[in-house]
Amino acid sequence: MKRRLLVMVCFVVHFILLCETNVSNSYALLYDGGLKVTASYTLYNTGSILSCAAICYGKPGCWLFTWDAVSKECQLLDFLNAVVITESAPSTLRTYYANSVRGKKIVRTPSQSSWTGNNNTCANMGGRLFLPEDNTYCYILNHIVGVNHVHIGLWRYPSDVTVWYNMDGQTTFPSLNWGSGQPNNCLGSQYYGSCHNGKAGDVPPNSITYGICDI
Incomplete structure (x- = not known):
């Protein structure tokens, strides 16, 4: 029983690490504070940048998100219907875009x-x-x-x-x-x-x- 439990724990840990690797390898930094893409966003209070990336990763059509290093607020870009323009943003606001699609x-x-x-x-x-x-x-x-x-x-x-x-x-x-x-x-x-x-x-x-x- 203990061995089976240990195997299950190892499997869960491996699965979590694999998911975290997939998420962290799927996005690249676009702006390291000071700028953001002007658009409509959906706000999430996630606490961590990895959680923010995971939400975007699991949402079809999510190609860009922002995460604030101080407030921990996560914002997912809803859509774009015009050429990208930018606006000023706090120095703590980071913008990431998807640089990996379907692996x-x-x-x-x-x-x-x-x-x-x-x-x-x-x-x-x-x-x-x-x-x-x-x-x-x-x-x-x-x-x-x-x-x-x-x-x-x-x-x-x-x-x-x-x-x-x-x-x-x-x-x-x-x-x-x-x-x-x-x-x-x-x-x-x-x-x-x-x-x-x-x-x-x-x-x-x-x-x-x-x-x-x-x-």
């Missing part, structure tokens, strides 16, 4: 290239171009990278202007919306996708910018 690290390519070039770079890093789940994350990625459009894992066949695919060959993206008038294939050869000011847009093969990889 994959989300990283920017080291240099700017075409969509195909960026996808090859992602492959060399052990991954592929990443497709954000919604527009809020698109806005955050544009803000973090610091450019108004970045290549993402969205493409179509040149012969079919109506059907777009993710990197798994799937054709439905229920929470990622196209920008106004997009996709428009205005150059006649816009086969690839980007996050353009927070919305999906189509770009031609010679579009040069950074890519977002999941690795």
